[in-house]
Amino acid sequence: xxxxxxxxxxxxxxxxxxxxxxxxxxxxxxxxxxxxxxxxxxxxxxxxxxxxxxxxxxxxxxxxxxxxxxxxxxxxxxxxxxxxxxxxxxxxxxxxxxxxxxxxxxxxxxxxxxxxxxxxxxxxxxxxxxxxxxxxxxxxxxxxxxxxxxxxxxxxxxxxxxxxxxxxxxxxxxxxxxxxxxxxxxxxxxxxxxxxxxxxxxxxxxxxxxxxxxxxxxxxxxxxxxxxxxxxxxxxxxxxxxxxxxxxxxxxxxxxxxxxxxxxxxxxxxxxxxxxxxxxxxxxxxxxxxxxxxxxxxxxxxxxxxxxxxxxxxxxxxxxxxxxxxxxxxxxxxxxxxxxxxxxxxxxxxxxxxxxxxxxxxxxxxxxxxxxxxxxxxxxxxxxxxxxxxxxxxxxxxxxxxxxxxxxxxxxxxxxxxxxxxxxxxxxxxxxxxxxxxxxxxxxxxxxxxxxxxxxxxxxxxxxxxxxxxxxxxxxxxxxxxxxxxxxxxxxxxxxxxxxxxxxxxxxxxxxxxxxxxxx
Amino acid sequence: xxxxxxxxxxxxxxxxxxxxxxxxxxxxxxxxxxxxxxxxxxxxxxxxxxxxxxxxxxxxxxxxxxxxxxxxxxxxxxxxxxxxxxxxxxxxxxxxxxxxxxxxxxxxxxxxxxxxx
Numbered sequence: 109x110x111x112x113x114x115x116x117x118x119x120x121x122x123x124x125x126x127x128x129x130x131x132x133x134x135x136x137x138x139x140x141x142x143x144x145x146x147x148x149x150x151x152x153x154x155x156x157x158x159x160x161x162x163x164x165x166x167x168x169x170x171x172x173x174x175x176x177x178x179x180x181x182x183x184x185x186x187x188x189x190x191x192x193x194x195x196x197x198x199x200x201x202x203x204x205x206x207x208x209x210x211x212x213x214x215x216x217x218x219x220x221x222x223x224x225x226x227x228x229x230x231x232x233x234x235x236x237x238x239x240x241x242x243x244x245x246x247x248x249x250x251x252x253x254x255x256x257x258x259x260x261x262x263x264x265x266x267x268x269x270x271x272x273x274x275x276x277x278x279x280x281x282x283x284x285x286x287x288x289x290x291x292x293x294x295x296x297x298x299x300x301x302x303x304x305x306x307x308x309x310x311x312x313x314x315x316x317x318x319x320x321x322x323x324x325x326x327x328x329x330x331x332x333x334x335x336x337x338x339x340x341x342x343x344x345x346x347x348x349x350x351x352x353x354x355x356x357x358x359x360x361x362x363x364x365x366x367x368x369x370x371x372x373x374x375x376x377x378x379x380x381x382x383x384x385x386x387x388x389x390x391x392x393x394x395x396x397x398x399x400x401x402x403x404x405x406x407x408x409x410x411x412x413x414x415x416x417x418x419x420x421x422x423x424x425x426x427x428x429x430x431x432x433x434x435x436x437x438x439x440x441x442x443x444x445x446x447x448x449x450x451x452x453x454x455x456x457x458x459x460x461x462x463x464x465x466x467x468x469x470x471x472x473x474x475x476x477x478x479x480x481x482x483x484x485x486x487x488x489x490x491x492x493x494x495x496x497x498x499x500x501x502x503x504x505x506x507x508x509x510x511x512x513x514x515x516x517x518x519x520x521x522x523x524x525x526x527x528x529x530x531x532x533x534x535x536x537x538x539x540x541x542x543x544x545x546x547x548x549x550x551x552x553x554x555x556x557x558x559x560x561x562x563x564x565x566x567x568x569x570x571x572x573x574x575x576x577x578x579x580x581x582x583x584x585x586x587x588x589x590x591x592x593x594x595x596x597x598x599x600x601x602x603x604x605x606x607x608x609x610x611x612x613x614x615x616x617x618x619x620x621x622x623x624x625x626x627x628x
Numbered sequence: 629x630x631x632x633x634x635x636x637x638x639x640x641x642x643x644x645x646x647x648x649x650x651x652x653x654x655x656x657x658x659x660x661x662x663x664x665x666x667x668x669x670x671x672x673x674x675x676x677x678x679x680x681x682x683x684x685x686x687x688x689x690x691x692x693x694x695x696x697x698x699x700x701x702x703x704x705x706x707x708x709x710x711x712x713x714x715x716x717x718x719x720x721x722x723x724x725x726x727x728x729x730x731x732x733x734x735x736x737x738x739x740x741x742x743x744x745x
Binding site: 283290329346394397398401418500562608 | 644646649650680693695696697699700703704707710711714717718720722724725726728729731732733736737739740741
């Protein structure tokens, strides 16, 4: 059974998506319980792969439908033809993030989303989204990635408008669908260009026979732009605040995770698909240029995101802009790694600071998933309490919600890079390494961090401090346990990852970089 | 795993002692609780005016807070033209958003495909 674990991680959410509504028709509580057990089980399955992948350094291949699922290449063929999953250390990091955020999101939504006849639909779409995200994390096949991306995008679009359609037309959901469709269609064009040349969708195979033609460069551009668009990198970020702010809080964090997985696959594409320098080719894909494009996207995202966030008074729009800004840090860290990846110095620059920048970027990827999700969930509590997202109409929440206040403080200090929370550790790695590449980039990153702190001080001052105003509170219930637990899981991880960064960097991030990079 | 070395290890280029940080936090909480009990709780009376926010010169005791949209007014005013421009770009129209996507692809094509750099 253990060799089928990768398949179970994707199929359990997929099967439950159709099973749970049947149970939910007669027993909603049992449906919720089963959903939580299933998500917990999926997390256990993911963690059970950690020793094999991270400690023993193995890469697990899983071929759907093969007589032996671990046989990647069928007999008599030179390359794989089946649906193939590749579970390496980097894919595992993506799956860990999806697993934990999904669990927190569902816990939060048990009480956050109103229990009525439509809740069954919510469960169906939510689990389809989770299955899509796991598929995106594990697949090693470009076309399968497209299929899973579509699954996640259509589910995401439906979930964005799940609540808003009651009071206003579901513009945000429709916008998310249009953006996702455009991105995935152009991604498919890039995939088609690869298939036309090499006759395969498998990333490893394409990487091994890449000839750096103009078509390869075009394919890279189509795929890069599509994934950067979905990840919300500036200047293609404008849809992010429009959709993230309208979606219910537990769904916003799933959308954020979708963007992060696209970002992860963007890095995979930069290294594992197009990162194969062939000696003797003069006009091949220039990784220094590609790295600088990613760095510039990162710097623009950081700066534009944080400056726009500072002037928002809609709490969820503010946090959505911060989401763009934090994506910038990840792009900056990994962009520096890409820029020095193929430098003709035998990997000296990469070893000196490129790998450290990538470690910072990937560690920030994990951290960002947890603290940003935490902050989005607290914004959901704020919205529920005051019945509005406008910070001008909020005050004194700390008197009533001490738990949410502490949780918000943890998230806000982490995103601002204040020790001992996890944001500090990853940002410090990025500052130190990026400084060696170009000092100005590190200075901009530090400036953005200060602006982030200023922005969250504004939220804290406006919503949590001040006199107690019972007349402004719409929802006077005690914070439901599910919502509290959903936030608590993320808060504990934010603190633990901040206190013991070396454990994560040495045991998870380090192997992930080795999985991505192959210095020649 | 050697727990002691994990707790006291100097790693990732900085001095980082999580165990000591936790001890400091616990110590501060204890000090704060004792200090607060001695100096604040002794004369605390929730039925007096001391629980109301002190708001010098402002008669309106309820709506005394500075609104969120007025915070950082000076910063915003000093780069107002930047925010005007950015506000115009974030107009909610998907057609305009897609234009940036096309521009980005064009720039990438010039830099990566055309080899301008």
